Amino acid sequence: MRPPEAGRADDEQVREAGPRTLAATAEIYRRHAGFVWRVVRRLGVPDAAAEDVMHEVFMVVHRRHAEYDGRASPTTWLYHLARGVVSNWKRGAARTERRIASLVPSPPQGDPEDDASRREAALFVRRFLADLDADKREVFELVDIDGLGVPEVAELVGINVNTAYSRLRAARAAFQRAVSRLRAPTGAA
Amino acid sequence: MSMNDVHDLDEDAAGLLAAYRAEEAMPAPTRARVWQRIERDVRASAAPSAGLRPAMRAPPRARRTAIAVVALVAAAGLAWFGAQELQRDSSPRAQEALDSYAPTQAPNTAVEGHPPANAAVPTGETSAPAPAPAIAPSIPTAAPTSPTVRDVDPVPPSRRTPSPREAEGASIDQGDPLAAEAGLVREAQAALTRGGAEQALDLLSRCAREFPRGALLEERAALRVLALCAAGKAKLARREAAAFARRHGASPLAPRVAAACPEVP
Incomplete structure (x- = not known):
C-alpha cells in the first residue's frame, strides 16, 4: 500500500x-x-x-x-x-x-455528502481498533492506514522487522475475520 | 516471517479502511486554521531576529525592549483599527475561541503586526457561512522564500493592517510561486464555497495557465471536479474524477472526488 x-x-x-x-x-x-x-x-x-x-x-x-x-x-x-x-x-x-x-x-465539519454508510464503516474500524492489542494496532495503523512501509514502521516503533510483519499479519487476519463476520448477516438476510 | 507471509486485505476490508481514513482525515478548515497559527507564530518569533539568528539565542535586552515597544504600539494600533473597522471583540482569547469555531476568521494579527498574505489562508472559509467543500486542498499558506525580508517590516502596523476585503485579496502572493499558486487555489475554493462554481473554474484555469507544473496539481484537480459538478457539468466532472482516480488513486482526496458527482440512474 x-x-x-x-x-x-x-x-x-x-x-x-x-x-x-x-x-x-x-x-x-x-x-x-x-x-x-x-x-x-x-x-x-x-x-x-x-x-x-x-x-x-x-x-x-x-x-x-x-x-x-x-x-x-x-x-x-x-x-x-x-x-x-x-x-x-x-x-x-x-x-x-x-x-x-x-x-x-x-x-460539525460540514460535509453534506458524507453518507451514513461511510460513517458506519469508519465506526466499525474504530471499534475493531479499540479491541485490538496495542502492539498490533500500532503496526496495523501505520501500515494499513497511514501507508508506511513495514521496515520503516519497524524502525519507528523500535522493533525487529520480522516482528513487525508478524504483528501486521495477525492484525490483518483479525480484521479480515471481523469483516467476514460483518458480511455474514448481510449475506444471510 | 516476511512480506510474502502477509496477505493483502480483500476488497471489502480495504474499502472499510478507506472509509475510516476518509473519516479521520484532517478537515480542510482545520488544516488551514492550524497553518495560519503556525505561520503567524513563526513570523512573530522570526521578526526580532530578522530570521538570521539561531533559534536558541535570545535577542539582546535593548532589542527585546524595542520589540516590546513595537509590539505594544502594534497592538494598540490594531486594537484601534479593529474597533473601527471590524467592531468586534479584540480580546485574543475571545478571538481564539471564535477562530476555533468559525473557520472563517482572518488571523488575529494584533500581536505580531503581520497582517499580510497569510491573513487569507482559508479564504475559502472566510465569507462562507455555508459549509466549505469537504475537499481538502492541502495548501499551507503563502510560504515566503525568505523570512528575513518580510518578517521585519518598518511600516507601522496601523498602515500595514489590511481591511477584511484587502486581506481577502491579499491571498495571492506575488513573490513566491507556491504562495501565488496556493492563493489562487484558495480563492477558487472560496468562490466555490460561495456558490460561484464558474468563477472557481475560471480561477483554476488561470492557475493551470500560470502554473502548469505547480505544486498543487492534485488539489487543483480535485477542486476542479467539485466545481465542474457544482456548475452542472456532471459528465465532464465524472470524466475528470476518473482521471483523478487514475493519477492520484492513493490520494486522501480520492474518496471525496469519487463521490463528488454521482451518476443519477
Whole structure:
C-alpha cells in the first residue's frame, strides 16, 4: 500500500528544504500534516485540543528542523515529535481546563455528502481498533492506514522487522475475520 | 516471517479502511486554521531576529525592549483599527475561541503586526457561512522564500493592517510561486464555497495557465471536479474524477472526488 501523502520524492524535498525557513516548515506541513493529525488523534487527543497539539508539533518541527539529519524518514521523525508533544499535553495540568472543554462536542465539519454508510464503516474500524492489542494496532495503523512501509514502521516503533510483519499479519487476519463476520448477516438476510 | 507471509486485505476490508481514513482525515478548515497559527507564530518569533539568528539565542535586552515597544504600539494600533473597522471583540482569547469555531476568521494579527498574505489562508472559509467543500486542498499558506525580508517590516502596523476585503485579496502572493499558486487555489475554493462554481473554474484555469507544473496539481484537480459538478457539468466532472482516480488513486482526496458527482440512474 502506498503512502497516501508522502512518497520518497517528497521526503527528499523535505530533506532538501532549507532549515528553519517558513517555506521548509510549510513544505513539511503540506506533505505530512494529515499523517501527524491521524497520529495525534489516535494517541487520544480529542477534537477540541487537536488543533493546539498540531500547532505545537509543527512549531517544534520549525524550531528543530535543523537537527533533523535525514537519516530517519520524515514520518519517523514527525511520529516521535508528535508522541512527545502529545505526551506533554497529557501531562500538562494547565491543559485540564481545555480537556474538560473538549468534552463539548465539536461543531460539525460540514460535509453534506458524507453518507451514513461511510460513517458506519469508519465506526466499525474504530471499534475493531479499540479491541485490538496495542502492539498490533500500532503496526496495523501505520501500515494499513497511514501507508508506511513495514521496515520503516519497524524502525519507528523500535522493533525487529520480522516482528513487525508478524504483528501486521495477525492484525490483518483479525480484521479480515471481523469483516467476514460483518458480511455474514448481510449475506444471510 | 516476511512480506510474502502477509496477505493483502480483500476488497471489502480495504474499502472499510478507506472509509475510516476518509473519516479521520484532517478537515480542510482545520488544516488551514492550524497553518495560519503556525505561520503567524513563526513570523512573530522570526521578526526580532530578522530570521538570521539561531533559534536558541535570545535577542539582546535593548532589542527585546524595542520589540516590546513595537509590539505594544502594534497592538494598540490594531486594537484601534479593529474597533473601527471590524467592531468586534479584540480580546485574543475571545478571538481564539471564535477562530476555533468559525473557520472563517482572518488571523488575529494584533500581536505580531503581520497582517499580510497569510491573513487569507482559508479564504475559502472566510465569507462562507455555508459549509466549505469537504475537499481538502492541502495548501499551507503563502510560504515566503525568505523570512528575513518580510518578517521585519518598518511600516507601522496601523498602515500595514489590511481591511477584511484587502486581506481577502491579499491571498495571492506575488513573490513566491507556491504562495501565488496556493492563493489562487484558495480563492477558487472560496468562490466555490460561495456558490460561484464558474468563477472557481475560471480561477483554476488561470492557475493551470500560470502554473502548469505547480505544486498543487492534485488539489487543483480535485477542486476542479467539485466545481465542474457544482456548475452542472456532471459528465465532464465524472470524466475528470476518473482521471483523478487514475493519477492520484492513493490520494486522501480520492474518496471525496469519487463521490463528488454521482451518476443519477
